[in-house]
Amino acid sequence: MKRPSGPLLLLVFLLIFPLIFREGYYQHLMILVLMWVAIGSGWNLISGYTGQVLFGAAAFFGVGAYTAALLSSKLELSAWWGLPLGGLLSVAIAFPFGWICFRLRGPYFALATLALNEIFRHIATIWESLTDGMIGILVMQTFISKVPYYYVALATAILSIVGVDYVIRSRWGYYFVSIREDQDAAESMGIDTLYYKMVSLCLSAFLIGITGALYTNYMGFIDPKVVFSLHDISIMAILVGIVGGVGTIYGPTVGAFIMVAVQEIFRTGGFGLLNAIGKATGWPFMTTVTKYISEAHVLSFGLLVIVVILFLPNGIVGDWGIIKKIFVRSKKPAV
Amino acid sequence: MAFFEVRDIVKYFGGLAAVNRVSFEVQEGQIYGLIGPNGSGKTTIFNLINGYFHLNKGQIWFQGEKISGLKTHQICQRGIGRTFQVVKPLKRMTVLDNVIASAFLRHHSRAEAQAWAEATIHFCGLTHFKDKVAKSLPIASRKRLEIARSLATRPKLILLDETAAGLNPHELEEAIALIKKIRDSGITVIIVEHIMKVIMSISDRIVAINHGMVITEGTPTEVASNPEVIKAYFGEDYRA
């Protein structure tokens, strides 16, 4: 019999996870992980496989999120319609955006996506008659339990992994990677690089947009600061993509687990450890340290990017050989 | 009408005319040589045919259709393949994947693309390197990979830019054999080569250029005996 593979074991674990971990807190964290798997996979398609760095994933995430919210608040439809429609609206934005920006090579695309992110954040903030601006939009949640959301998130994550894997093995995937490796060579091989970069961006935007809509349904509340956040969404997406491994199928999964954990450690000050130390030792400055550390997570995200790029340029999945070697060597020293 | 024709093409870089009113015709089934000293504009002519640069003046015709003005990928789709003098392997892909990516132009299913890619790799003598990552190849094999990738698009005309440069005598013989094999398979070849021995021995006709202008055109013997060509290649002293 064949040994069950890592991804299969993980899938089985994820399928029964809510049955084992009944506490809402753990279920919440895992829902975040699964959403990040989907966003990370979307980011990975355009940036990891096609080589066009997406710096503003929040533009598509936020558009998906707002589609769901507005369907509910303005049209009194179910916010669940936001999943397909939010995905499609993200594509509708990605298409003309790519058509304009992909004519330029170099860092222009990355910078333009950053601008797109900011433009949408400002629109959502200023257009109060539609979005209620900074006040945000409240959506009635469908379920009280987290479990249904968990399984929708799991389905989205699986769809994104299976979908990206399917695309990457196909003609499109070959074209995306060829464009990443050498755009001139790709053109001379008969590949319409402008068109295929747009295809890749649209697929990415779809996955990220769907996840944005799911976020609205799950959280029941969105505002421009949260869903169009540069650091909590756009930069986080880059980190999820590169920590696990750029241009690998399971990289974003590994990245999502690590980054949600890192984010949570910072948010809670080491799961309350710092606070506890403060209380136990009676050092009042621990409270201050805790406060600064939770606020410094953006900075530490930056440091993490540097560490990963320096030591594991291909991410944890891509550099698995290197990591294994380090452990093997430390276990049995060279004779 | 000729199979392939370059009509009066001009390309300026700033004030400098890198290609200046160049015209030539290539008949189907020929190996056509393009010679000239370093910097005379040979690669630029390929880049113009290929649509990588825009023409300032002139036209390029292929199989009765005007192809100047088309985009690079459209020119490839029309049936003109090329290799790069400075090779451009898709570095982190295997040799097979490099060629499959090209084969997808004419074969949309993965299985067909792979079968055609494998046949092309075999044709180019790269079977041994099939599963190697492209960046790990030695230079002679990288040059072959350029050819394989181009052939995988099933061109009717192929532009080979100094594919014999930097090869040792043995590799050179193999490269010449491969070029002849390509011609024998029914593909017309335009070849840029610095090594006179190569180009003289395999070309049906040759155009010689210098400073972006045509010096002479004709059979290898005609071109080799042209005093301007001798001057451009060996300097004034040689003639005396």
Ligand SMILES: Nc1ncnc2c1ncn2[C@@H]1O[C@H](COP(=O)(O)OP(=O)(O)O)[C@@H](O)[C@H]1O
């Ligand atoms: N992209 C470019 N920009 C500016 N000048 C160029 C460019 N490409 C080539 N040239 C110039 O055009 C001339 C012809 O170059 P090239 O076609 O590469 O010569 P060859 O292939 O015959 O050695 C040279 O003077 C070179 O410097």
Ligand SMILES: [Mg+2]
């Ligand atoms: Mg050259």
